[in-house]
Amino acid sequence: MTALDEIKIGGMGARRRRVEDNRFIRGRGNYIDDIVLPGMLHMEILRSPLAHARINSIDTSKAWDIPGVRLVLTGEMMATRNLAWMPTLSYDTQAVLATDKVRFQGQEVACVIADDPYIAKDACEAIVVDYEPLPVIVNPTQATADDAPLIRDDKENQPDNVIYDWEVGDRAGTDQAFERADLVSTIQLHYPRSHPAPLECCGSIADFDRSTSKLTVYMTTQAPHIVRAAVALIAELPEHMIRIISPDLGGGFGNKVPVYPGYVMSILASILTERPVKWIEDRTGNLISTGFGRDVYLQGEMALRRDGKILGVRMHTDADHGAFFGDAQPSKFKIGLMHSAFACYDIPTAHLTARGMYTNKAPGGVAYRCSFRVTEAMFFQERMVQAAADDLGMDQAEFRRLNFVRDDDFPHRTPFGFLTDSGQYGKCLDVGLKAVGYQDFLKQKEEAKKRGRLLGIGISTMTEPLGAGNSREYDILGIKMFDSAELRVHMTGKAILRTGAKTQGQGHETTWAQIVAHELGLPAEDVLVEEGDTDTAPFGMGTYASRSTPVAGAAVAMVSRKIRAKARKLAAHLLEVSEEDVDWELGRFYVRSAPDRGVTIQECAMAAYSNMPDGLEPGLEGNAYYDPPNLTWPFACYIATVEVDPETGVWDVLNMVAVDDCGVRINPMVVEGQIMGGLTEAYAMASMQFITFDAEGNCVGSNFMDYLLPTAWETPGYELHEVVTPCPHHPIGAKGIGECATVGGPAAFVNAVLDAIKDTGVRNIDMPLLPDRVYEAITERHDVSGAPPVKVDD
Amino acid sequence: MALFEEIAAEPSEPVPVRRVTISVNGERRTADVEPRLLLAHLLRQGLRLTGTHIGCDTTNCGACTVLFDGKPVKSCTMLAVQADGHEITTVEGLGGASELHPVQEAFKDEHGLQCGFCTPGMMLAAKALLDEVPDPTEDEVRWALSGNVCRCTGYQNIVKSVLSAAQKLQGQSAADGS
Ligand code: FES
Numbered sequence: 001m002t003a004l005d006e007i008k009i010g011g012m013g014a015r016r017r018r019v020e021d022n023r024f025i026r027g028r029g030n031y032i033d034d035i036v037l038p039g040m041l042h043m044e045i046l047r048s049p050l051a052h053a054r055i056n057s058i059d060t061s062k063a064w065d066i067p068g069v070r071l072v073l074t075g076e077m078m079a080t081r082n083l084a085w086m087p088t089l090s091y092d093t094q095a096v097l098a099t100d101k102v103r104f105q106g107q108e109v110a111c112v113i114a115d116d117p118y119i120a121k122d123a124c125e126a127i128v129v130d131y132e133p134l135p136v137i138v139n140p141t142q143a144t145a146d147d148a149p150l151i152r153d154d155k156e157n158q159p160d161n162v163i164y165d166w167e168v169g170d171r172a173g174t175d176q177a178f179e180r181a182d183l184v185s186t187i188q189l190h191y192p193r194s195h196p197a198p199l200e201c202c203g204s205i206a207d208f209d210r211s212t213s214k215l216t217v218y219m220t221t222q223a224p225h226i227v228r229a230a231v232a233l234i235a236e237l238p239e240h241m242i243r244i245i246s247p248d249l250g251g252g253f254g255n256k257v258p259v260y261p262g263y264v265m266s267i268l269a270s271i272l273t274e275r276p277v278k279w280i281e282d283r284t285g286n287l288i289s290t291g292f293g294r295d296v297y298l299q300g301e302m303a304l305r306r307d308g309k310i311l312g313v314r315m316h317t318d319a320d321h322g323a324f325f326g327d328a329q330p331s332k333f334k335i336g337l338m339h340s341a342f343a344c345y346d347i348p349t350a351h352l353t354a355r356g357m358y359t360n361k362a363p364g365g366v367a368y369r370c371s372f373r374v375t376e377a378m379f380f381q382e383r384m385v386q387a388a389a390d391d392l393g394m395d396q397a398e399f400r401r402l403n404f405v406r407d408d409d410f411p412h413r414t415p416f417g418f419l420t421d422s423g424q425y426g427k428c429l430d431v432g433l434k435a436v437g438y439q440d441f442l443k444q445k446e447e448a449k450k451r452g453r454l455l456g457i458g459i460s461t462m463t464e465p466l467g468a469g470n471s472r473e474y475d476i477l478g479i480k481m482f483d484s485a486e487l488r489v490h491m492t493g494k495a496i497l498r499t500g501a502k503t504q505g506q507g508h509e510t511t512w513a514q515i516v517a518h519e520l521g522l523p524a525e526d527v528l529v530e531e532g533d534t535d536t537a538p539f540g541m542g543t544y545a546s547r548s549t550p551v552a553g554a555a556v557a558m559v560s561r562k563i564r565a566k567a568r569k570l571a572a573h574l575l576e577v578s579e580e581d582v583d584w585e586l587g588r589f590y591v592r593s594a595p596d597r598g599v600t601i602q603e604c605a606m607a608a609y610s611n612m613p614d615g616l617e618p619g620l621e622g623n624a625y626y627d628p629p630n631l632t633w634p635f636a637c638y639i640a641t642v643e644v645d646p647e648t649g650v651w652d653v654l655n656m657v658a659v660d661d662c663g664v665r666i667n668p669m670v671v672e673g674q675i676m677g678g679l680t681e682a683y684a685m686a687s688m689q690f691i692t693f694d695a696e697g698n699c700v701g702s703n704f705m706d707y708l709l710p711t712a713w714e715t716p717g718y719e720l721h722e723v724v725t726p727c728p729h730h731p732i733g734a735k736g737i738g739e740c741a742t743v744g745g746p747a748a749f750v751n752a753v754l755d756a757i758k759d760t761g762v763r764n765i766d767m768p769l770l771p772d773r774v775y776e777a778i779t780e781r782h783d784v785s786g787a788p789p790v791k792v793d794d
Numbered sequence: 795m796a797l798f799e800e801i802a803a804e805p806s807e808p809v810p811v812r813r814v815t816i817s818v819n820g821e822r823r824t825a826d827v828e829p830r831l832l833l834a835h836l837l838r839q840g841l842r843l844t845g846t847h848i849g850c851d852t853t854n855c856g857a858c859t860v861l862f863d864g865k866p867v868k869s870c871t872m873l874a875v876q877a878d879g880h881e882i883t884t885v886e887g888l889g890g891a892s893e894l895h896p897v898q899e900a901f902k903d904e905h906g907l908q909c910g911f912c913t914p915g916m917m918l919a920a921k922a923l924l925d926e927v928p929d930p931t932e933d934e935v936r937w938a939l940s941g942n943v944c945r946c947t948g949y950q951n952i953v954k955s956v957l958s959a960a961q962k963l964q965g966q967s968a969a970d971g972s
Pocket residue numbers: 847848849850851852853854855856857858859868869870871
């Protein structure tokens with residue numbers, strides 16, 4: 001009897017083709033807008049054209065007159081149900097439909113439910129709203145000015161526009177480090193507002209059945225169980241009578257974590273009309289009202305010793321949260337995990353202060369392909385590191401290497417108190433430098449300069465915390481951040497697995513089965529994976545912040561092990577030996593002293609239903625709740641080389657090398673897909689993708705003509721490399737990967753462009769590095785800071 | 795409760811409609827449509843061909859791409875009445891009942907999709923390219939797909955998928971020719 005070949009059964013490490021693709025390539029996916037229920041009505045939302053205004057009146061009479069209109073809702077009507085406001089995920093409140101004022105452009109003012117979406121849109125246009133414009137605030141500086149109008153006058157105890165004033169780290173120790181410094185390097189940066197913009201917008205279909213009192217909501221959500229809890233609390237409905245179903249999602253990237261007003265309105269509309277009500281957001285609605293990412297300003301200082309050692313770091317961030325504090329993040333930390341910055345460097349002390357401000361912009365602060373502000377943290381870190389290397393006149397690679405945490409220094413306490421688990425930082429850097437041909441490129445660059453050509457190389461190295469919890473420190477609205485899996489092995493050895501996560505393109509239907517195959521020896525194709533239905537899936541916190549593999553993936557391994565433990569009892573019974581005499585190899589138990597005598601896992605499954613020993617509970621099913629002991633800490637080294645055209649400011653990527661160490665790879669093909677997708681978002685942010693606002697608070701970037709997303713034409717090619725340092729505390733040694741490239745990538749591109757134009761003395765150009773901004777920096781020889789101004793032509 | 799009394803009556807005036815006949819995936823389909831109805835909505839809601847997706851309001855994303863007399867068009871930017879008398883191919887018509895088109899196979903083999911939302915449009919744009927240019931360069935593929943946005947894959951594997959489908963198709967036609 002030869003042991004099973006794990007790759008052949010689609011286990012760990014197999015480049016298994018994806019199961020979900022079978023329906024997607026046939027156009028048979030089941031996305032929210034593909035679902036049609038009998039008698040379904042359609043909802044459209046009327047949004048505010050103004051960023052800040054008092055609502056004097058709303059006249060809906062003309063809308064009611066349009067044939068086919070079933071219901072028109074305003075804030076006043078919502079208020080009679082106590083639903084005009086709802087809680088956010090950050091202990092703030094957000095208007096569902098505006099009552100007193102609108103506080104950002106695109107805010108929901110009314111909605112119409114009609115027989116078809118065209119009629120509902122017509123009716124929205126027939127609603128007349130009398131607005132009285134108010135002064136507008138579009139950035140943190142304006143928000144904290146002495147005469148700033150108060151945005152959240154709806155709240156008690158909110159005398160100004162400051163949401164929080166928070167600090168973490170060692171202030172006194174850091175002050176001392178700066179006193180001892182030979183050199184202090186400083187930099188100011190802005191990470192512009194951006195939007196995850198999954199290709200599918202948000203939407204919901206609420207279906208309230210009066211006869212059973214059951215509310216079923218199909219919803220584009222990355223976290224269906226959190227939504228069930230939220231609906232139970234907001235709408236005061238019994239939780240067991242709420243079923244949230246998240247169907248196939250056309251991407252999420254953090255955009256589909258929060259609970260949006262549209263969902264709540266569709267639920268109320270279904271309760272009132274006793275018909276299913278569908279709401280499908282349009283792209284403008286998506287971009288101007290749902291969760292944005294970033295929009296943070298940094299003042300950074302680094303205390304340096306002459307020989308290149310970093311002695312301490314000071315950071316101050318001002319974050320623009322928009323009109324409602326709607327960050328989706330662990331409750332304890334006000335600016336997410338910004339303080340995970342500098343985790344890969346051996347720095348004795350650091351201190352971070354952070355302020356958050358209300359402005360007349362859309363709320364959000366979602367973790368856009370990001371583990372709660374680590375994207376900003378790592379961008380700031382790698383820009384500060386680059387600036388420091390330049391100030392010291394040191395080689396950028398050597399400066400990093402000198403300050404890296406050493407391989408034998410794990411677990412390592414970071415300057416802000418995290419405990420990193422493992423890594424081989426120097427090795428990753430070496431692999432990257434070799435792949436890009438570092439020394440050769442430096443020579444090439446000097447040669448090119450003589451001929452007037454500008455070449456540059458940019459490095460970004462980072463480790464980031466992925467996979468919240470542990471439950472001691474991580475919760476959202478008090479709900480602890482663990483995750484879950486439930487496995488049922490049927491008598492013929494086929495199985496169904498359900499988890500509390502929710503795939504949005506990551507391929508859980510494929511990769512979770514690979515973990516089961518690895519643990520039990522069941523061929524992956526014999527394991528059906530289902531997620532997203534709160535009536536059937538075990539409670540979990542959902543998929544975002546790269547937490548699925550670290551948390552739910554671990555739960556899959558743990559539940560498989562529980563099943564294996566029970567199967568061992570069945571095997572002992574079948575083999576007529578005691579349990580202690582039974583050994584395991586992939587897919588099979590055998591008698592230790594007589595390895596030829598064995599039973600397969602499938603035979604054990606059959607026995608669980610047909611031939612169990614006395615006293616053993618029948619069946620072969622189990623569940624596991626996994627509370628991670630720590631976050632997982634993948635490491636990445638991204639190196640970009642670029643050429644900048646001095647005549648136009650246009651820059652081209654010559655090469656982008658990515659070295660990722662995400663521990664053990666379940667499915668390398670899927671991991672590589674995540675990295676390439678992430679690199680493209682990094683390139684997008686560095687080069688073109690941003691949302692800004694004019695002085696009146698008009699959103700610029702409210703559709704795909706203004707909000708630029710790279711296509712296949714602009715997007716560079718990538719060269720991927722891997723290093724594997726298994727995670728010491730994860731059951732299968734895996735670490736998160738979904739966002740590493742988005743987090744670490746932008747700094748590599750920006751550092752490369754700045755390296756190319758270093759001779760101009762320019763220290764910084766804030767993202768996006770649009771050609772006109774690069775051109776301005778080259779020709780005017782000054783830094784280009786802040787969000788790109790809105791050009792008004794008249 | 796007051797809200798229920800306020801619910802409007804059934805529509806009274808008939809909305810003007812026009813009859814259109816379109817060949818969709820080789821089948822003649824006839825429908826009465828409002829003149830303002832978008833082709834994408836006719837396909838999705840009227841004919842229940844939901845593989846054609848909608849990702850934007852401004853003709854930028856390409857999720858709605860279908861073939862119109864063999865050429866890729868964005869069905870969100872075309873009125874249903876404009877398709878009267880024409881041939882439309884959607885993703886549902888790309889493969890046969892049991893067989894996949896080589897482009898579909900290649901997207902799966904090369905991991906050319908993640909969430910799958912852009913995929914039908916991408917595959918149809920790719921098919922249109924390969925019908926014209928059987929052996930495209932990487933640049934030609936990237937250019938042909940530049941009207942289609944993907945937010946997940948970073949395009950590298952999509953390009954790979956199209957190049958590999960090209961090879962497969964060429965192999966097939968060589969075999970057919972011999
Ligand atoms: S939906 Fe047609 S191009 Fe975006």
